[in-house]
Amino acid sequence: MLLIIGLVVTGLIWALIYFRARGYIWALSGVIPLVTWGFLDPTRIVAQAFAWFALVVLCTPFIYRPLRRKFVSEKVFSIFKNSLPKMSKSEKEALDAGTVWWDAELFGGRPNWNKLIEYSKPQLTEDEQKFIDGPVEELCSMLNDWAITRNNDLPEDVWQYIKEEGFFGMIIPKKYGGHGFSALAHSSVVMKIASRSVTAAVTIMVPNSLGPAELLLQYGTDEQQSHYLPLLASGKEIPCFALTGPEAGSDAMSIPDNGVICKAEYNGEKDVLGIRINWEKRYITLGPVATLLGLAFHLYDPDHLIGEVDDIGITLALIPTTIKGIEIGHRHFPLDIPFQNGPNRGKDVFIPMDMLIGGQDRVGEGWKMLMECLATGRSISLPALSTGAGKLVCRSTGAYARIRKQFNLPIGKFEGVEEALTQMAGMTYQMDAVRQVTAVAIDEGESPSVISAIAKYHLTEKMRKVINHAMDVQGGSSICMGPRNIIARIYQSIPISITVEGANILTRSMIIFGQGAMRCHPNILNIINSVQIDNPQKAIIEFDRLFFKQIRFAASNLARTLFTGLTNAKLVMTPIKSREKIYYQQLSRMSSAFALLSDVFITTLGAELKRKEKISGRLGDILSELYIASTVLKHYQNQGSHQQDYELVQWSCENSLYNIEHSIDDLLNNFPIKTIGWILKKIIFPYGKQYIKSSDRTGAVIANKLLEPCPTRFRLTQDIFIPHNTDDQLGRLESALTRVIAAEPIEKYINESIKKNIISKTPQSSLLERAVISRVITPEQADIVRAANTARRDVIMVDEFSQDFSEHFDPVTSPLNDDTVVSLNPTHNKLS
Ligand SMILES: Cc1cc2nc3c(=O)[nH]c(=O)nc-3n(C[C@H](O)[C@H](O)[C@H](O)COP(=O)(O)OP(=O)(O)OC[C@H]3O[C@@H](n4cnc5c(N)ncnc54)[C@H](O)[C@@H]3O)c2cc1C
Numbered sequence: 001m002l003l004i005i006g007l008v009v010t011g012l013i014w015a016l017i018y019f020r021a022r023g024y025i026w027a028l029s030g031v032i033p034l035v036t037w038g039f040l041d042p043t044r045i046v047a048q049a050f051a052w053f054a055l056v057v058l059c060t061p062f063i064y065r066p067l068r069r070k071f072v073s074e075k076v077f078s079i080f081k082n083s084l085p086k087m088s089k090s091e092k093e094a095l096d097a098g099t100v101w102w103d104a105e106l107f108g109g110r111p112n113w114n115k116l117i118e119y120s121k122p123q124l125t126e127d128e129q130k131f132i133d134g135p136v137e138e139l140c141s142m143l144n145d146w147a148i149t150r151n152n153d154l155p156e157d158v159w160q161y162i163k164e165e166g167f168f169g170m171i172i173p174k175k176y177g178g179h180g181f182s183a184l185a186h187s188s189v190v191m192k193i194a195s196r197s198v199t200a201a202v203t204i205m206v207p208n209s210l211g212p213a214e215l216l217l218q219y220g221t222d223e224q225q226s227h228y229l230p231l232l233a234s235g236k237e238i239p240c241f242a243l244t245g246p247e248a249g250s251d252a253m254s255i256p257d258n259g260v261i262c263k264a265e266y267n268g269e270k271d272v273l274g275i276r277i278n279w280e281k282r283y284i285t286l287g288p289v290a291t292l293l294g295l296a297f298h299l300y301d302p303d304h305l306i307g308e309v310d311d312i313g314i315t316l317a318l319i320p321t322t323i324k325g326i327e328i329g330h331r332h333f334p335l336d337i338p339f340q341n342g343p344n345r346g347k348d349v350f351i352p353m354d355m356l357i358g359g360q361d362r363v364g365e366g367w368k369m370l371m372e373c374l375a376t377g378r379s380i381s382l383p384a385l386s387t388g389a390g391k392l393v394c395r396s397t398g399a400y401a402r403i404r405k406q407f408n409l410p411i412g413k414f415e416g417v418e419e420a421l422t423q424m425a426g427m428t429y430q431m432d433a434v435r436q437v438t439a440v441a442i443d444e445g446e447s448p449s450v451i452s453a454i455a456k457y458h459l460t461e462k463m464r465k466v467i468n469h470a471m472d473v474q475g476g477s478s479i480c481m482g483p484r485n486i487i488a489r490i491y492q493s494i495p496i497s498i499t500v501e502g503a504n505i506l507t508r509s510m511i512i513f514g515q516g517a518m519r520c521h522p523n524i525l526n527i528i529n530s531v532q533i534d535n536p537q538k539a540i541i542e543f544d545r546l547f548f549k550q551i552r553f554a555a556s557n558l559a560r561t562l563f564t565g566l567t568n569a570k571l572v573m574t575p576i577k578s579r580e581k582i583y584y585q586q587l588s589r590m591s592s593a594f595a596l597l598s599d600v601f602i603t604t605l606g607a608e609l610k611r612k613e614k615i616s617g618r619l620g621d622i623l624s625e626l627y628i629a630s631t632v633l634k635h636y637q638n639q640g641s642h643q644q645d646y647e648l649v650q651w652s653c654e655n656s657l658y659n660i661e662h663s664i665d666d667l668l669n670n671f672p673i674k675t676i677g678w679i680l681k682k683i684i685f686p687y688g689k690q691y692i693k694s695s696d697r698t699g700a701v702i703a704n705k706l707l708e709p710c711p712t713r714f715r716l717t718q719d720i721f722i723p724h725n726t727d728d729q730l731g732r733l734e735s736a737l738t739r740v741i742a743a744e745p746i747e748k749y750i751n752e753s754i755k756k757n758i759i760s761k762t763p764q765s766s767l768l769e770r771a772v773i774s775r776v777i778t779p780e781q782a783d784i785v786r787a788a789n790t791a792r793r794d795v796i797m798v799d800e801f802s803q804d805f806s807e808h809f810d811p812v813t814s815p816l817n818d819d820t821v822v823s824l825n826p827t828h829n830k831l832s
Helices: 002-018 022-039 045-063 067-082 089-096 102-105 113-118 127-144 147-150 156-164 183-196 198-208 212-218 224-231 368-404 415-443 451-475 489-497 504-519 524-531 536-566 582-612 613-638 643-669 673-683 696-706 711-716 729-755 764-773 779-796
Strands: 239-243 258-266 267-286 294-302 313-319 325-327 340-350
Touching: 002 022, 002 536, 002 711, 022 045, 022 224, 045 067, 067 267, 067 524, 089 212, 089 313, 089 368, 089 504, 102 113, 102 451, 102 504, 102 582, 102 613, 113 613, 127 183, 147 198, 156 368, 183 198, 183 368, 183 415, 198 212, 198 239, 198 368, 198 489, 212 224, 212 239, 212 294, 212 313, 212 368, 224 294, 239 267, 258 340, 267 294, 313 340, 313 368, 325 489, 368 415, 368 451, 368 489, 368 696, 368 711, 368 729, 368 779, 415 613, 415 643, 415 696, 451 489, 451 504, 451 764, 504 524, 504 613, 504 643, 524 536, 536 673, 582 613, 582 643, 582 673, 613 643, 643 673, 643 696, 696 711, 696 729, 729 764, 729 779, 764 779
Parallel strands: 239 294, 258 294
Antiparallel strands: 258 267, 267 340, 294 313, 325 340
16 A cells, blocks of 8 residues: 555656646645555554654745745845856847747757647748749849859849849838848748859849848838938948958957047038947958948947936947048958948048937937847848758759769769768758748747857758769869869858858857856746845845746656656657657657756856856857757658658758767766766766667658659748750750650660670760660660750860960860750749
8 A cells, every 4th residue: 555655656746847837736645645644544544744854844934934934045045146157238138139940849858749739830921922933033033143153243233123122122121112021931041042143143142131121120210211222222222331340350249449429520511410330340241342331340439418318339320331530342252252241441431420320319329229120130141042052952953963874874973972972962951941931930920049049050950061072072173173073162151151240160159058158948037037126125026926837847857757768658648649759759758858968057057157158168169959859850841741852851850869979978977076977978868878860761761862864852842043055064964864864774684685695885985876776776866865865965074274274265075066955844843
């Protein structure tokens, strides 16, 4: 009997911890079994009295709050208050910026998958789709990336077209003459253009990202909005935004550029209240051609012309570049990608107060404004560019690997190449999942700051890996540059994406977990805020409530982690019943382990964690992998759960789980107290290492899908620009792929005939004729093989130049004969 009671009580305690029960539920859960016991076995009075006593002792501190406040919370409160790091206003503003979304569920240790499933599917409006099929398609066909690089700029007609079609006004509402596009449409446009030319994509992406238009929309005065937004939408004004300078890169808050409030003559008027600014900026995209300069500077008011404060803080202005004292126009040369980028300087430039974004009311709010806008732009631009690049590379390198033969086999059939292709496809699938799911979150009103950092960091890193694989697979043909080489420019551009909008090392090691812990953790920020409440009594009451909530939260994560570890998460309930259910379950398990580890590290390291970037980086990696895998599951569902794509889901989730385990292992191997590290490992992985990388078989299935026109390949590379003619390398590859595949069975048949001595192997040059004469194949079949050989040869050739590169010769490859040139079916890239 005692054993049964013992087991029931243990199970009950476990369940109470697991479900984060409140104090009174604990007490009730103790009372009910004790009363039942009393009825069933009234003879054991001593044992029961002892149990009642234990229950009262255990529960009173949790239910009777004054007691627990006095003996527990007050003491913890003072320790906590003294150890709290001081946070500057700007740091606090950066932390407060944006919203939290699915990241908060993952941080909470018990993600509600129903929520994820119910988020909307990506859907463009009719107007948005028309724009992508019309002006975007047209722009892409105008872009010749090789010529752009040779000329160090976009051609004049392209600039004109971009302005006329409102590419700079995608985020500007229709009432101001812009397109008023959704985040999804904005992302789709950038992605498609990026699949054609990184230079053009960056040129278009910047004004639509963190820049004057976004800042005006969020903070501009009515006059500023109605004056500037139509000019920006029509391309009559070219904007740039200048924050970075020689002394302030990643640490942008420390800009030395300064403005002093004063009175001066302006436009013939005397004693105009304004600001005299001095600045030195560099790396500014569109800076050399900008007509409207968004400028961040530190504002001072030593003469107290607008208030009592001397040091007002970072402030933003919108300044016509024609104003006296501005030096603009020089260019940097960023890695051979000739989008307009350069320095600018201002010497004693006087601007009236109405040039401040948001007017005088917004002085000193610059950092907050920037941080809030950053979350949206960073979720869209570089994720879209990275995905576009990934899709192009998958499409072209997959085709190349089927067309290019070595050792008498398409190189894509060799396991080594297969491995690279698998990685490329898997990571591109992940990129598209993160891109689309995040864009939809923005369209639903979120401005997810932590997720934007995850998307920026991981998609640019994945793009780097994908392009590296592609370069390896395409060998010399990816190295020799020229119009035929459509992937080298992406390879060259990678460090730009890695560096801008928050350099990647910093983003991974400081921002993702650092900001996540503050914003997404259910209790941390509230606890910090409670300590800062002015009224000490109120502060303690609030602290006490949150502190015990946190204890319940941490205990539950511990119980959940151990329980899901012991049961291999088989009992975790998910709304999905199909085979991907296991991934939902394992992600729930790892979310709980992540919540547990976050608390362990936050508690043991406290403010030190800010400097422990290796720990913060690995915790950030776990959060990121949880997010990436969640978006993959959602993306699969959004696309209709096509079974042919299942291996991509499998590969992605298995790799994410593997990476999570790897990060946990690294974290705990480096835990300062070895025994605790060991115990935590046993709690999280009670049976030892759990996750393995995706199998070779899965990898082979994925890689093979890149080697032939099939629905998975089309879906994976959907919505990039596919040229419809064979003068273009991607068009050439697409056409050759179809031809090569058509010829393969015929070639196989010829080879079998050679083996059977029906025809001889040599001379190769007359093989087809002999095969026809011997009636091994028909003349029509010989033509198919000939066309495939011509197309294959055309694809594998690289460009040649004159000795001193002064003249560009046509490639010496034999182009396709006129009669074999086919225009690709425009519906080739569409899925029925
Ligand atoms: C092509 C290009 C276009 C750009 N466009 C614009 C623009 O339009 N407007 C604008 O204002 N700026 C722009 N920038 C500037 C860009 O935002 C900065 O380059 C970026 O912030 C990094 O600054 P930095 O290059 O000076 O590197 P640094 O700040 O010197 O950083 C160097 C390295 O140190 C790392 N690091 C720094 N601090 C930490 C830390 N605490 N923890 C871990 N690692 C750290 C960084 O991650 C990086 O890897 C552009 C830059 C480039 C190259």
